[in-house]
Amino acid sequence: MKDVDPQRHAERMAIKQRIMNERIAQADKEQGLLLVHTGSGKGKSSAGFGMLARALGHGMKVGVVQFIKGAFSTGEEAFFRDLPNVEYHVMGEGYTWDTQNRERDIEKAEAAWEVARRMLADSSFDMVLLDELNIALHFEYLNLDRVLDDLQARPAMQHAIVTGRYAPKALIELADTVTEMKLVKHAFKDQGVKAQKGVEL
Amino acid sequence: MKDVDPQRHAERMAIKQRIMNERIAQADKEQGLLLVHTGSGKGKSSAGFGMLARALGHGMKVGVVQFIKGAFSTGEEAFFRDLPNVEYHVMGEGYTWDTQNRERDIEKAEAAWEVARRMLADSSFDMVLLDELNIALHFEYLNLDRVLDDLQARPAMQHAIVTGRYAPKALIELADTVTEMKLVKHAFKDQGVKAQKGVEL
Numbered sequence: 001m002k003d004v005d006p007q008r009h010a011e012r013m014a015i016k017q018r019i020m021n022e023r024i025a026q027a028d029k030e031q032g033l034l035l036v037h038t039g040s041g042k043g044k045s046s047a048g049f050g051m052l053a054r055a056l057g058h059g060m061k062v063g064v065v066q067f068i069k070g071a072f073s074t075g076e077e078a079f080f081r082d083l084p085n086v087e088y089h090v091m092g093e094g095y096t097w098d099t100q101n102r103e104r105d106i107e108k109a110e111a112a113w114e115v116a117r118r119m120l121a122d123s124s125f126d127m128v129l130l131d132e133l134n135i136a137l138h139f140e141y142l143n144l145d146r147v148l149d150d151l152q153a154r155p156a157m158q159h160a161i162v163t164g165r166y167a168p169k170a171l172i173e174l175a176d177t178v179t180e181m182k183l184v185k186h187a188f189k190d191q192g193v194k195a196q197k198g199v200e201l
Numbered sequence: 202m203k204d205v206d207p208q209r210h211a212e213r214m215a216i217k218q219r220i221m222n223e224r225i226a227q228a229d230k231e232q233g234l235l236l237v238h239t240g241s242g243k244g245k246s247s248a249g250f251g252m253l254a255r256a257l258g259h260g261m262k263v264g265v266v267q268f269i270k271g272a273f274s275t276g277e278e279a280f281f282r283d284l285p286n287v288e289y290h291v292m293g294e295g296y297t298w299d300t301q302n303r304e305r306d307i308e309k310a311e312a313a314w315e316v317a318r319r320m321l322a323d324s325s326f327d328m329v330l331l332d333e334l335n336i337a338l339h340f341e342y343l344n345l346d347r348v349l350d351d352l353q354a355r356p357a358m359q360h361a362i363v364t365g366r367y368a369p370k371a372l373i374e375l376a377d378t379v380t381e382m383k384l385v386k387h388a389f390k391d392q393g394v395k396a397q398k399g400v401e402l
Contacts, residue, residue, distance in 0.1 A: 010301040017301070037244055041380035042236070046251030047244030050277070053254055054247065057276030075258030076251070100211040100218070178386040179242035184379035 032158040033176040034151060038134060038167035041181035048129045048161045049076050055159070056085055060126035063119040066090045067112050068132035068164075087125075089115045102139075109141035116150075123155035134164030137171070144168055233359040234377040235352060239335060239368035242382035249330045249362045250277050256360070257286055261327035264320035267291045268313050269333035269365075288326075290316045303340075310342035317351070324356035335365030338372070349375055 035051075037044040052062050062085060066077070081088045091112030113136075119128045136142050148170060151160055162171065172178050236252075238245040253263050263286060267278070282289045292313030314337075320329045337343050349371060352361055363372065373379050 006303045010303065014301055035243070036385075039383070041382075042378055043238055043244060043248030043251070043380050043382070046249075046255065047247040047382075048251065049254050050244070050247030050250035050252075053250050053280045054276030057278065057280030075255030077258065079254045079258030100215055102207045102211065172385065175386060177243055179244050180383040180385050181242075181244070181248075182240070182381040182383050184237075184239075184373065184381050185376060186378050 031176075032154065032156055032160070034174060035159065035161045036134075036167050036171060036175040036178045037161070037163045037181060038165060038172075038178070039180035039182050040165055041183040042186070043181050044163040044165075045076070045131050047179070047181075048131060048163045049080070051159075051161060052080065052086075052127065052129055055127045056083065059085070061085045061124055063087045063116075063125045063128045064089065064131065065112050065116045065119070065129070065133075066131045067109060067136045087119070091115070105139065106141045109136045112136070113142055113147065113150075120150050120154040120158070120160065123158060125158060127159040127161065128154075129161045130163070132164040133162045134167045134171070136164075137168050138164075138166035144170060147171075148174055232377075233355065233357055233361070235375060236360065236362045237335075237368050237372060237376040237379045238362070238364045238382060239366060239373075239379070240381035240383050241366055242384040243387070244382050245364040245366075246277070246332050248380070248382075249332060249364045250281070252360075252362060253281065253287075253328065253330055256328045257284065260286070262286045262325055263328045263330065264288045264317075264326045265290065265330045265332065266313050266317045266320070266334075267332045268310060268337045288320070292316070306340065307342045310337040313337070314343055314348065314351075321351050321355040321359070321361065324359065326359060328360040328362070329355075330362045331364070333365040334363045335368045335372070337365075338369050339365075339367035345369055345371060348372075 037047050052064065055062050064080065064086065066089065077088065077090060080086050089112065091108055116128065116130055116133075119125050133142075133147070137144055137147065151162075151171075152174065154160060162175075167178070238248050253265065256263050265281065265287065267290065278289065278291060281287050290313065292309050317329065317331055317334075320326050334343075334348070338345055338348060352363075352372075353375065355361060363376075368379070
């Protein structure tokens with residue numbers, strides 16, 4: 001991109017515009033999407049909450065179930081919890097390594113899934129965010145087939161977002177859009193920097 | 202993870218908890234972080250907006266400069282623009298392939314950077330989101346050195362988030378935390394699904 005010719009640049013951009021427009025014209029299927037954010041990098045949950053904000057900006061109704069972070073009073077919860085058009089549930093009792101009780105974890109996950117299931121069966125929700133559901137699936141706190149069945153049975157126009165490391169292969173196959181958040185560099189792990197309010201918490 | 206022994210599970214989790222706590226105890230540096238979200242996958246901007254929501258949930262003051270998406274009235278803008286503790290600027294006139302005028306793009310990017318620079322020099326901002334700045338850098342609409350200097354000169358406790366594909370190598374080196382959003386699967390591209398409100402727009 002050094003010293004590009006403005007004329008050539010304009011031509012390239014015109015071609016790109018035409019291709020984009022053709023692609024958009026062809027992409028005429030309207031449907032609710034199943035999105036998965038996984039991988040070991042940052043931003044899986046944050047991207048889910050960003051999409052929530054975007055949906056709210058369009059006047060859509062959203063539901064949130066947090067499957068793991070119950071012990072934390074996070075900034076997201078403080079921010080979204082009492083907004084109009086938001087139903088917000090925090091389940092579980094903190095990270096699993098804080099609970100050390102597999103049976104209680106399973107119980108909490110089951111209760112959380114009941115709430116999620118109700119939202120996934122209710123077409124008044126335009127978007128449902130299932131935060132850290134992948135962790136609950138990874139530890140087999142929930143039956144994967146049941147979860148996939150409930151996701152697939154949701155209203156045709158409803159978007160569902162599933163976040164967390166270790167997304168199961170079958171969920172990735174079912175999903176429409178999957179992003180792997182890949183860790184390139186992490187201040188907290190690499191450089192002895194404390195978890196920062198607004199960024200990590 | 203098939204049929205784990207609950208006792209063994211509890212032991213592993215206890216070890217993990219100890220390691221986590223040790224790591225957190227050692228990580229006692231407080232500082233503003235420079236975060237970069239790059240890659241060709243979804244969620245780069247969304248994760249930035251999610252962090253914004255989180256910061257607002259903690260009562261922090263945030264600034265946003267959108268470097269590219271000027272021609273769109275996006276959900277994020279509708280949602281965040283008029284909230285308290287938010288200063289929101291949309292620059293540029295839509296995606297570069299819509300403008301076909303390199304000089305105007307440069308002018309717009311320069312004007313956007315002036316706004317960003319003011320926020321980056323103002324310690325009353327706890328977090329500054331520079332959305333799609335990487336694209337402006339990639340097309341060399343802005344001088345990279347100047348941008349990196351301004352980022353580095355910001356107040357010690359201020360977080361800055363830079364999003365967009367094609368993050369320059371020097372920015373990645375300067376950053377504290379870098380995530381590559383990697384495309385695994387994309388409904389829009391792979392399956393002829395229209396860009397969906399609340400998800401893509």
